[in-house]
Structures are given as structure tokens and as C-alpha cells.
Amino acid sequence: MQKLVQSTKMFYILTAIAAVSSLYFIVPGVTIAEETPKTFLTHTGLVIQTTGEVIDPIGYDGDALDFDPEKFMKDFDYGEVSVLDDGTVLREFYITARDDQIMEVSPGVFYNVWTFNDSVPGPTIRATEGDLVRIHFTNEGSKPHSLHFHGIHRAEMDGVFESIGTGGKFTYEFYAEPVGLHLYHCHVHPVEEHIAHGLYGAYIVDPKEPRPPAEEFVFVLNGLDTDFDGENNFYAANTIPFYYKHHPVEINVNQNIRAYVVNVLEFDPVNNFHLHGTLFHHYPAGTDTVPSGYNDMLTMSQGDREILEFSYKYPGLYMFHAHNTEFSEKGWVSSFLVKENADDFDTKVEYDDII
């Protein structure tokens, strides 16, 4: 009898303990304090009122991430130039591959990028037709890597069958031909993995007779599969999702614009490019001097490149993005801010007004 009463007591105690300890899990957010809600404007133009934080892929405060698309789009690497005895221009480039870096690819999202010269995409290599291109390649990664250039060159310079091991070096050498917009990337198996992690870049061969003067930009269309499920979580022009939406590319009315567009997207067979407010002449792979069309849409498969030439008639904010709206809603959405006159225009104010 006594035992029974005692055990009953024990059960009371146990039950009470269980009840109290489970309360911790049952009642979520017990400590919600009354705070004045703050109002935020998001990149889609929505207004959020919250006492908490805003999670918006552009980053509300607009802090620069580990990679700066603003700088990258105008950054051309012409190499160290010297002239050989026979008059040929030699351009020497130094490219180092790494695969151990963690980069903040979207505010709050950290991803292991594989890089050429600490950058995704790698540097935009630029030479003139007939130049001798010499690339001193070093692999500082933990896996074998290589450099495979599109273009005309000898088989042993193709960077496919000779992968460069950890700590290894290789010098690639070829003449810059043909004229056009090409591509380089790592060709070590599994190639999809090496490309998806970021081992690629644009390669431009200018004609001896220069193209007409224009403001030039490089847009490498890429994606990031941050959870390794064989589907891209993010899409972008130049790696950072939504970047140019928040920081529009600034140009002027009637200014000639030339865009070098390279599609290196993995997992999705087709990417595209749609320009608002004007149309462009486009040159597939940039190899021909006659445009193959006048359009505002480009459909590009994996590895496709196009040179686009256009100008804007009217000032204002114009989008350019993937017309495959899934891609644009996951980051491949950008804009041009077309200014009337570069001098009398406070762009920051104007942009905020338009939004």
C-alpha cells in the first residue's frame, strides 16, 4: 500500500517534469517582445513591415559580397604584352586554379567555389587576332584541373587529355584565332562538376581592324547548384543573383553598347537573354562581321556565345533578363539605367525614384 502511494507520487513528479520540459518545445517564440515594426522595401517592390530581419537576395544594405560584378563586367585582361623578333605580339597570362574557397554568393549563402585567379567567372582573357597567347597555369587546388580554350589550336594545347595535378604547372600556348567571343573552362572529369563550381571564363579575340568604338560589358550567364541536387538554386549574369537588378548597369542615351554574352550554365540545357526597350544586332560567337539578326531575344545552349550591339533611344530603367522566368526569379534578372546625360543626372536619386 505504502509502495503504491509512493509510486503514484513518483509518477506525479515524473509527469510534472515531462510537462514542464516539453513546454519549452511546445510554445514557440515565448519571448516575443513588443517592438515597433520596421518597414522595408524589397527588390520586387513589395513593402514588408517586420520586427525581425529581411531576407532578400539582394541584401537590403547592399553590402558588397566577395565578388564584385560591377568591376568584373568591365574588366578585360590583356596580359603582359611584349613583341617577338618576328613582330608577333606575345600576351602572357598567369592563371591559378583553386578549389578550396568559400564565397558568399548571395547574402547569407556560402558556397565552395572553384576559381581561376580567385574569381568566378575567371578573368576575361583578351587578345587580338594573330597574337601569341601564352598562359602560365598553376594548379593550387586539391584536385586535378586544366585549361581548355575554345578556338583554333594544336591538340596538345587543348587541355583535355593532360590534366594538371595538385601543385602542377603547365604552359598553354596558341595563336589567337579566329576572331570572336570564345570560352575557356576546366576540362577535367567530371566536367559538369568542375564547370558548375566555377572554373570558366570568357576569351575574346579582337579583329586586327578594331570593332567600332562602344561601351563594352561582359556577361557570363551562370548558375549555382548550392545543394548539389543537379538543379541550379541560383541563376545570374556574372555569378551574383539579382545583382544588376539592384545595381543597374549605367549607360547613356544613344551610346553604342557592345555586350559579350557567354552562356556557361550547367544542368539546364537552354538559357536565354531578353532585352527591354530596344533591340540588338547579334553575332553568334562573334566570328562574323555581319549580324545574323536584329532581335530582343537570344536563345543559347550550353557553351554558346553571342556579341550584342545596341543603343537606347529613350532614357530610363530597362530590364534585361532570362525570358525563362524561372531563371529570372532565381536571380538572372538585371537592368540598364539609361541616362539622358552623364553629367546632369544624379543616378542614385533617380533609381530610387523609379523603384
Next chain:
Amino acid sequence: MTSSKPVLAISAIAPIVLLAIVIAFLLGPASTFLQFGVVLPEVSIEKVEFIENEIQATVRNTGPIDVSVALADVNDRIQPAAIEPDSSLKRFETALVRIPFDWNEGQPYEIGVTVDDGTRFTTQVDAAFASLEPDVDLFVFLGMIGFLIGVVPIMIGLLWYPFIKKLGKNAFNFFLAFTMGLLIFLGIDAVLEASEISERHLSSIFNGELLIATVVILSFLSLYGIGQKLIKTNNLSTLSKGLTISLMIAIGIGLHNLGEGLAVGAAIALGEVALSTFLIVGFATHNTTEGLAIAAPLTNSKAKIAKMIGLGLIAGTPAIFGCWVGGFSFSPLFTLIFLAIGAGAIFQVVISIFQYMKDKSDLLSNTSLFAGVSVGLIVMYLTSVII
């Protein structure tokens, strides 16, 4: 018995102290040495609510490490959102993700969040349904539902009292056994419902199935202890013993109905059921048998109507409270625990009835017992099919 109290205390505490030292060693100096394998983050979306132009998702860090939520998406399309109180989640911590979104009623949605390492976690909503406004109307509505599925059917079931009272001993035993059958079914039903909630809404980190087992057994043992104490210590006559059994049954069913009410209220609030009058009819029919269960042990006594009504209310009103709590703030863990408590309570009542029958009858009528239990189970099954 020669050992003094301090020695006894030390012998009790020593293992705990040693264990604490071992844990401190494992977490401290040995932590780097023992690190093995890759630790992955995990986030569960426990609840999704649709309000005007906004989707709200309650997320919980159910992984072994702290995470921070970087992005939210609807149907795998990135959406700007707010997260309250903030984006960093410690283990077990929850946060509310508020996504401004012009959703369409009745349409399925996939809600996702992406954490700092780029992993995306999702949950599926079969059909978007406006979360009910927590106002007086909803309060009355949920109360009505609880009343209709809890109180009304039990009161109706109690009306069988005069009929059972006129029956002979064997028939009476049959009805007691019938009650046992009903209760066994209800108990199993509660456990299954709890495990369904565990599967649908509860992250695996809570070990839902084990929690159900633990709570069922604890509930059974505690109520058994209380019941025994009530019956034995008061040295009751046979007459009030019947009342005690009825009271125990009413309490057991009440606990069960609280869990059931929580589940129903939550289903209404989450828009998981198309609540039709038909469903209410089904629940009502099903629960009428609960009234019968309370009435059966009373047949040897002259129970007053007031007492009967009191018992009916003990068993039925918890459904109303359940509907309110479940409808206004659904917590899967809370519902699961109450369903499990209800199940334990009901199994305890089954044992009590069995002992009562054994004590009362000189010879336990096996035929009545088996027939009663079987018919009880079958009736419950058939009425459950209607729901």
C-alpha cells in the same frame, strides 16, 4: 541499514557527478578528437499559414548545429521575406518566415527556405486555404464543432442508461465488455492519429513514435495508480464502485476527446479538411458510443441525472477546449502528447473495467466478454468508416 544519510546521499550523487565529468571531457578537451563525419544542417517547416497577401511559415532548427536562414521561396522561386525574431536559429529554435505573396485559394504550394550553406528545405501544402481570423466568430465556430463532436454524442449515448439497466447479468456483462471493445479501439485510434501527426508535422529529432510510447505508458501508470488509490483506500461499496469506474471512464474519454479536439481544431485551422456536415455526422455517430461506455458501469446503482450529466460533461467538454487550442495555436507536439495521454488513460480504463467485472461476477462469463469486446471493436470500426 547502518549507513548514515550523508553516505547514502553521496552514493546517489557520485555517479551523476562522474557522468557530468565525462560529459564535460567529451564536450571540452575531447571534442576535436572525437569529431567524425560531416555535420549537416537541418531545418523543418512545421506550419504554413495563408493570410491576406502573405504566406507565413514556422521554421525550426531540427539539426545538430546552429543555422541561419538566408532565403525564402514559393514554388522554388526566390521571394523576399521577413523573418522574426531573426534569421539565426540555434538548435530547436523557431522563427516565423513571412513571405508577401498573392496566393490563390485551393492551389498547391511548395514553400522553401535556404540556409547559409545553400541547402534548401521545403514543405508541401496541398491546397492554400485562408487561415481563420482569430476572432469571436471563430471562437464560437470552433466551440460549436467541439460541442457537436464531443458533448452532444456523449449525452445521447448516456440515454441508453435505462435500457442497459433493465438487462440481465449476462447482457450487462456483455455491455461492459462492449464498452471495453469501444475503448480499446479508441486507444489504438488515438495512437495511430498521434503517429500520423508525428509523421506529418513533427521533425524526426523529437522521436515522435518513442514519445508516444513513453507518454502512453506514463499516462496509463499514473492513472492506474490514482484509480487504485480511489477504489481501495476509500473502501467503497459496490454501488459507488460503479460510479468510480464511470468517473474513470469519463476522465479517460475526456482526455481522449481533448486530443481529438486538438487534432480537429488544427485540421480546421490549417485547412486540411474540407469540413462538411457529413464529417460532423460521422464524428457524432462515432462518439455516441462513448456515452454508452460511461453509462454501462452505472447500471447497478441509482445514478442521479445530475451526476450522469456531470460525467457526460467531464468526457465531452474537453473536445471544445481542444478545438479552441488546436484551432488558435496548433502545436504538433502538444497535440501528440495529449493524444498519447488520452490513449494511456483509455487503456487504463479498459483494465479497470476488466477488474471490476472480475470482482463482481463469481464466474467470469467468457462468452459475454469476448462477444462484447468483439462487437465493440466492430461497431467502432464501422462508425469510423463513415468519417
